[in-house]
Amino acid sequence: MTLNKQDVVNHMMGFFQAKAVTAALSLKLFDHFRDTDLSAQQLADKIDAPLRSTEQMLIALNAMGYLTKQDNQYQLPTEHHAFLLSDEPMWLGWLGRHIDTFLYPLWGELSSAVKSDTNQREAVFGDNRSWFDILYQNPDDVADFQEFLGKFAAPFIEGFVKDYDFSQHHAFLDIGSGIGTLPIAVANAHPGVSLAICELPQASAFLRDKLGEQGYGDRIEVVEGDVIAGNLPIGNYDLIHLGWMLHDYAPETQITILKNIYNAMPAGGRFIASETPLNDDKSGPEFTALLSLNMLVSTDGGIESSSEEYLARFHEAGFSNARILEIPGPRTLIVGEKA
Ligand SMILES: C[S@@+](CC[C@H](N)C(=O)[O-])C[C@H]1O[C@@H](n2cnc3c(N)ncnc32)[C@H](O)[C@@H]1O
Known part of the structure; x- marks a missing residue:
């Protein structure tokens, strides 16, 4: 080019x-x-x-x-x-506010982030707490972030639920589900699958309210936890999903996350991460490449990776039969099993 x-x-x-x-x-x-x-x-x-x-x-x-x-x-x-229009379900004002409050100020310090390989939270907000601690300190900011992510995820979820047979599983746990869009879609398509979400405590109240408003309060259980600390619900979840979260963390933290999930899973269970990977030769895609810079300015070592790199981390964490599953829509599935 x-x-x-x-x-x-x-x-x-x-x-x-x-x-x-x-x-x-x-x-x-x-x-x-x-x-x-x-x-x-x-x-x-x-x-x-x-x-x-x-x-x-x-x-x-x-x-x-x-x-x-x-x-x-x-x-x-x-x-x-x-x-x-702000009362329409697909209103993009949520993303606009998230950009104005967080992303735009952080991107203003991109050159410093590149020079130092460090996020710019301290420089911009005078606050060195974690990205999610800063993001979730204000309920309006939780809503902005989760609402726009739910909309971003819609085309991925449509392709995932259409193409993947969730009914082969009896219990599904979505870790870091955000606003719960995926479990809601699975609930609608597969009444026989039991459903749970594990979310950070700071995001859980918002999530419970949203599920309740839409009538899924009893259908989808919300468990507070932290996949890095390793306090995950131990249930007989034969399918666990982690969506667009590995990229929020440094590769070594990703290994910790993957090991914690592996340890929490029953033998025979399947784990799926959905991400938007870089091409194997790291030539793009442009959106993922720019998203990686977004991780650099905002998170602790978060970075976009290629499918090969994700698979290597799955192997290191102990998953067997690690493989890539392409589905319609914007994301790629990285799949592994616990023998
Ligand atoms: C980028 S959002 C992705 C939301 C959704 N899963 C999707 O695929 O669009 C990451 C989500 O992971 C949650 N999260 C971040 N760190 C977490 C942790 N250590 N334990 C559990 N959830 C976490 C955040 O609260 C947020 O909802």
Whole structure:
């Protein structure tokens, strides 16, 4: 791939687009277009902002394709409602807030992170507690993180539940389930499989509330635990899944996690990690490569790995028959068994 000068300029100025969108979502500006077209003055009155700056924002959102404009009226295309209106289930404002509060400030220190191979939590937040301790200190931040991850996971879960026969198992434990999207999908498809989640204590109250609201409070058990400390529920779970979590931790911590899971499993049980691995020659994909930099600035040694590297860690932890399973959707499954 050869880049030209404009490609480089576009990469560097990419943050203009990112911040225009997160600001518009944060202002819940799109909500005002739900049922009506608006002029700049009408929107300025609704969001209680000066006309000049409101119009600058509207011109940018129109130029970026978020809004359309006819005469002096701006419109929100109905196809955009599902992810731009704050009361829609797929609203992306959760991600916007997470970016504004955590990711953008941390990425501002990327060059220091590369020079020192260290996360930038202390530099940005003056706080050297773990990534999840900082992230989970405020209930609103828990909601932002879990809600957007649940939406990110949707295409993966659709492919996983369609392609993998969960009914061959009698008890399924999802470690670090987040908002519980995967166990909910399995509950809907396989009434015979018993379901449990193990989550960090700081995320469990939010999770219990969410499951309760959706009517899964009794169907899916929530057990507080920590897969690194090794306090996992010991049950007869013949399937354990860990989604998009290995990459949050350094390779040596990943081995600890894998060994703890192996030890908690019954003989004959199966373990599946879902990740978005790097290509074996580490040539990409671009999203995973950039996500690895996100791990660098935010976590304690978290890093993206290739499928081969994940398999080597599975072997080191004791899993037999370690292998890769490709499923439709954005993630790859790394599978191992306890003989
Ligand atoms: C990146 S999110 C992934 C959420 C979901 N599993 C998915 O696949 O999209 C990682 C999740 O793991 C949980 N987690 C992180 N460290 C953990 C630990 N040491 N023990 C248990 N859960 C943990 C976090 O609370 C968070 O919900």
